Amino acid sequence: MTAYLIRRLLSVVPIMLGVLMLTFLLFRVIGGNPAYRIAGKNATPEKIAQITRDRGYDKPYFVNLQDFPSQLLDAQFPRLLGRLLRGDFGESITTKEKVSDILRKGIWPSLCVTLPLFSLNLLLAVALALLAAYYRNTWVDRSLVVLAVMGMSVSSLVYIMVAQYWLAGEWGLFPVWGFENPYYLVLPVLIGVIAGVGGSVRFYRTIVLDEMYQDYVRTARAKGVSPQRILFSHVLRNALIPILTNVIIALPFLYTGSLLLESFFGIPGLGRMLVMAIPNGDEDVIYAETFLGSILFVLANTLTDIAYAVADPRIRLK
Amino acid sequence: MNKTDIKPETLWAIAWRQLRRNRLAMVCLGILAVYVLVWFYAEGVFWSARIADTTPAYKIARYEIRNEPPSWGHWLGTNYAGKDNLLLVAQGTRIAFEIGLLTSIIVIPIGFILGAFAGYFGRKTDSVITYVFSVVGSIPDILLIIGIAYVVHGVVERSVAMQTLTRYIDSGLLSVCVAMGFTGWVGLCRLIRGEYLKHRDRQYVLAARALGVSPLGIMFRHIAPNVFHIVIINFSLRFPGLILTEVVLSFLGVGIANEPSWGAIINDAKQRLWLGNWWELAGTTAAMFFLVLALNLFGDALRDALDPKLRTSQPAA
Numbered sequence: 001m002t003a004y005l006i007r008r009l010l011s012v013v014p015i016m017l018g019v020l021m022l023t024f025l026l027f028r029v030i031g032g033n034p035a036y037r038i039a040g041k042n043a044t045p046e047k048i049a050q051i052t053r054d055r056g057y058d059k060p061y062f063v064n065l066q067d068f069p070s071q072l073l074d075a076q077f078p079r080l081l082g083r084l085l086r087g088d089f090g091e092s093i094t095t096k097e098k099v100s101d102i103l104r105k106g107i108w109p110s111l112c113v114t115l116p117l118f119s120l121n122l123l124l125a126v127a128l129a130l131l132a133a134y135y136r137n138t139w140v141d142r143s144l145v146v147l148a149v150m151g152m153s154v155s156s157l158v159y160i161m162v163a164q165y166w167l168a169g170e171w172g173l174f175p176v177w178g179f180e181n182p183y184y185l186v187l188p189v190l191i192g193v194i195a196g197v198g199g200s201v202r203f204y205r206t207i208v209l210d211e212m213y214q215d216y217v218r219t220a221r222a223k224g225v226s227p228q229r230i231l232f233s234h235v236l237r238n239a240l241i242p243i244l245t246n247v248i249i250a251l252p253f254l255y256t257g258s259l260l261l262e263s264f265f266g267i268p269g270l271g272r273m274l275v276m277a278i279p280n281g282d283e284d285v286i287y288a289e290t291f292l293g294s295i296l297f298v299l300a301n302t303l304t305d306i307a308y309a310v311a312d313p314r315i316r317l318k
Numbered sequence: 319m320n321k322t323d324i325k326p327e328t329l330w331a332i333a334w335r336q337l338r339r340n341r342l343a344m345v346c347l348g349i350l351a352v353y354v355l356v357w358f359y360a361e362g363v364f365w366s367a368r369i370a371d372t373t374p375a376y377k378i379a380r381y382e383i384r385n386e387p388p389s390w391g392h393w394l395g396t397n398y399a400g401k402d403n404l405l406l407v408a409q410g411t412r413i414a415f416e417i418g419l420l421t422s423i424i425v426i427p428i429g430f431i432l433g434a435f436a437g438y439f440g441r442k443t444d445s446v447i448t449y450v451f452s453v454v455g456s457i458p459d460i461l462l463i464i465g466i467a468y469v470v471h472g473v474v475e476r477s478v479a480m481q482t483l484t485r486y487i488d489s490g491l492l493s494v495c496v497a498m499g500f501t502g503w504v505g506l507c508r509l510i511r512g513e514y515l516k517h518r519d520r521q522y523v524l525a526a527r528a529l530g531v532s533p534l535g536i537m538f539r540h541i542a543p544n545v546f547h548i549v550i551i552n553f554s555l556r557f558p559g560l561i562l563t564e565v566v567l568s569f570l571g572v573g574i575a576n577e578p579s580w581g582a583i584i585n586d587a588k589q590r591l592w593l594g595n596w597w598e599l600a601g602t603t604a605a606m607f608f609l610v611l612a613l614n615l616f617g618d619a620l621r622d623a624l625d626p627k628l629r630t631s632q633p634a635a
Contacts, residue, residue, distance in 0.1 A: 018453030023465070031469040032476065146342075146615070153558070153610035155565040157584055158603045165591050253458060260566065274461075278468055279571045290465060293458040301456075 004309055012298050019294040020084070024061075024077055027283055033057050037281035038093050084291065090284030092277075099288045102273060109179055110269030113261055114254040116185070117192040124193065125200035126243065132201070133208040134231050144201065151198030159195045160264045163187060177266040188261040207242045211235045248304045252296030329547065333623040343619035349612040353411055360412035363405075376405035376578065385595050394601035398590055403583075403598055407605045410580040414609065417495055417564055417579075418557045420487070424499025425556070426549055429506030434537050436507070437514025447511070455504045463563065466497035467572035490574035494567055498560055506552050513545040547624040554617035558610040565606075580606050 028034065035051040036043075052058050056079060064074045073079075083090070089099035132144040167187060168174040174187040211217070212235055220230050262272035270289060277285035337343050367374035380400035388395045394403035436447035454462070470493035474480045484492060514537070517523060526536050561580070567573035568581025575582060580602050587598040 014449065015452055015456055018449065019456050022453055022457070026465055026469050031472055037472070149614045149618075150607075150611055153607045153614060154603060155562050155584065155606060157565050157569055158599065161584075161588055161591060161599065169592070259460065260569070274464075275570055278464060281468075281472075286465060286468070290457060290461045293461050294456045297458060298456050 001309070005306060008302055008306055008309075012302055015298050016295060019298075020081065020291065021077070023287060023290050024080060027287060028057075028076060029061060034281075034283050037283065089288040089291075092285055093282050094280050099284050102285065103270065103288060103292070106268065106270040106273050108269075109267050110262065110271060111254060112179075112185055113188050113192070113258060113267055113269065117189045117196075117258070117261075118250070118254055120189065120193050121196050121200055122247065125197050125204050128197070128201045129204035129208050130231060130236065132205045133212055133235070134227070136209060136212065145205070148198040148201040148205075151194070152202070154195075156191075156195040156260055159191050160260055163191050164264060179265075179267045184265070184267075188258070188265045188267065192258055192261055203246070204239075204243060207246075208235060208239050210242075211239045214238070245304050248300050248307075249297070252293060252300050329624065333547075333620075336623040337619060340619050340623075343616055343623075346612040346616035346619070349608055350616060353609050353612075354415075356408050356411045357415045360408045364409065364412060376401060376409050385590070385593070388597050395595070395597035397583075397586065397598050398595070403601050406578040406583055407580075407601050409578045410583055410602065411605065411609070413491065413574065413577055413579040414561050414564070414606075416491060417498075417560050418553075420491070420495035421499045421502060421560055422553055424495065425502045425506055426553070428499075429503035429552075430510050430542075430549060432503070433507040433510025434514050434542070437511040438518050438533065438537050438541070440515075440518075444511075447507070451504045451507050454501065459501055460563075460566070462501045463497045463567065464570060464572060466500055467493045467567055470496050471572055488574060488577050490568075490576060491579070494564055494573055497567070497572075498563060502556060502560075505556070506549065509548050509552060510545060513548055514541060517541045517544060551617065551621045551624055554613060554620050558613040558617070561606060561610055 033052060035048045035057055038051055039048050060075045062075055062077050064071045091098050092102060128144060132141045135141045168176040175184050178184055217230060217234060220234050259271040259275055262269045263275045274289050363374050383396050384398055384400040386392060386396045392402050396402055432447050436444045474484055474489045523536055526540050564573060564579060565581035565584055568585045573581050583602045590598055
């Protein structure tokens with residue numbers, strides 16, 4: 001078990017290096033010298049040259065072969081790697097704030113929106129999925145599926161605009177914009193659930209149905225277990241494994257928050273910060289959020305695998 | 319009857335027969351056909367104006383009729399610049415299909431070829447390719463899409479070679495498609511790799527190998543036709559997601575700005591809604607809704623019809 005654990009955790013390292021390399025290639029190598037973006041549209045060539053020198057953008061990308069070997073790692077990628085390993089995410093070019101502070105401040109509002117949204121969505125979706133699976137191949141199931149697909153076919157942007165305009169603006173049922181007390185969260189959460197539940201129902205229905213056609217269900221039915229009991233104590237308990245896997249994998253996405261909900265309702269979370277960072281070319285913010293999002297995703301994946309290995313000894317042998 | 323007289327029914331024929339029995343799928347196919355007609359019409363409008371070097375009707379602003387509600391003259395009303403919404407929505411249909419096509423031009427070759435090599439050769443090749451798609455798959459999709467779209471926008475602005483290209487393809491469209499293409503291949507690659515793993519030890523592959531067919535010949539002449547339905551299912555289920563993502567990208571400012579994509583129209587409608595112009599949003603949403611709905615439902619039906627594994631596991635309960 002220990003050997004498996006170590007092997008699994010070590011496998012995170014090359015993946016994370018790859019993620020960093022990819023973001024680096026994207027933003028530095030393909031994107032060109034970031035100094036142009038930092039300096040703004042009407043910068044003098046001297047200013048750009050100065051930023052380039054100060055921030056080390058004139059250094060080679062991966063290894064520095066000048067003055068070999070003492071300067072070998074004096075290149076952009078190794079320096080970036082070292083900076084990130086020390087937990088230094090740089091600073092925002094617009095507000096000059098440290099990115100780590102921005103992240104720390106943004107995470108709480110983000111979680112305030114996404115946690116209730118995520119749990120409500122999960123409960124509602126699993127309940128509806130069970131309902132659809134219980135009445136499979138009847139009109140209940142079919143209309144639930146069509147309704148779910150219909151819900152998925154409207155852009156989440158439209159849900160937000162319509163609800164914000166009518167429910168909050170015209171009818172004044174909810175605050176339109178801001179983050180002052182829990183009441184400000186009701187509408188964003190509600191919209192998030194409505195916009196997301198269709199896709200989730202469809203997904204969980206497939207999972208539950210997969211279980212429904214297993215042999216143990218036939219056995220249970222043959223020995224006279226009632227259909228309700230089969231659904232809740234046999235099928236649901238087995239379906240919980242893929243459902244939980246999906247939940248764990250979705251958890252890291254909670255931290256990026258909901259980009260759209262946050263920016264429409266003025267919630268100062270990570271999603272809104274990212275949305276504002278893009279037009280400003282605030283590279284370090286985009287960079288840090290991508291990096292953290294990926295690291296959380298990879299860790300969550302690894303934890304799921306380890307949990308599986310704890311539950312099922314056969315997996316460890318692979 | 320002589321056995322050789324029976325012509326075996328192809329997978330496609332069986333699938334088509336099953337699809338035809340599915341009334342919902344046929345309705346969706348009809349809806350899709352209408353959209354394809356609108357797409358062709360919009361391409362015609364766009365290119366004829368391009369060739370004649372005139373401003374197409376949907377781009378002409380007429381401020382004297384701005385923000386008019388739906389009427390017989392303008393079925394979906396007019397927008398803030400007096401442009402006819404119906405014409406704009408039709409152009410949006412064109413862009414939606416162009417996004418689907420352009421993205422697939424990136425996704426299908428990368429996903430299919432890498433998946434085929436990984437699955438067929440295994441060992442080192444497989445490890446390398448699996449590593450690459452694990453890395454790409456580890457970055458939350460929306461973040462990577464935004465990142466690529468943002469960078470491509472910048473590159474297009476600066477590079478001269480790109481500007482030649484963007485004379486034919488809208489620069490926003492290009493960055494949106496590149497972004498969604500370079501993130502979207504991972505899913506297809508996983509599926510294709512799995513299929514090739516299954517097929518590489520089948521009898522017909524062994525027979526081909528014994529006859530001395532080259533690995534490339536086996537991969538692309540012998541196995542490919544047997545797994546190509548996966549590509550089609552994958553496309554039909556991915557397409558609606560592309561349309562919805564484009565809307566988000568336009569909102570974030572890394573999408574299409576110079577052409578009336580649905581995302582661009584919805585983004586415009588955002589401000590007009592507070593001025594009482596609801597028809598701009600309603601018309602676009604309706605157009606998007608029926609296309610995405612039809613694609614989703616048809617994609618599901620197509621998967622049920624083409625994937626024999628699902629076909630057998632669905633007992634007539």
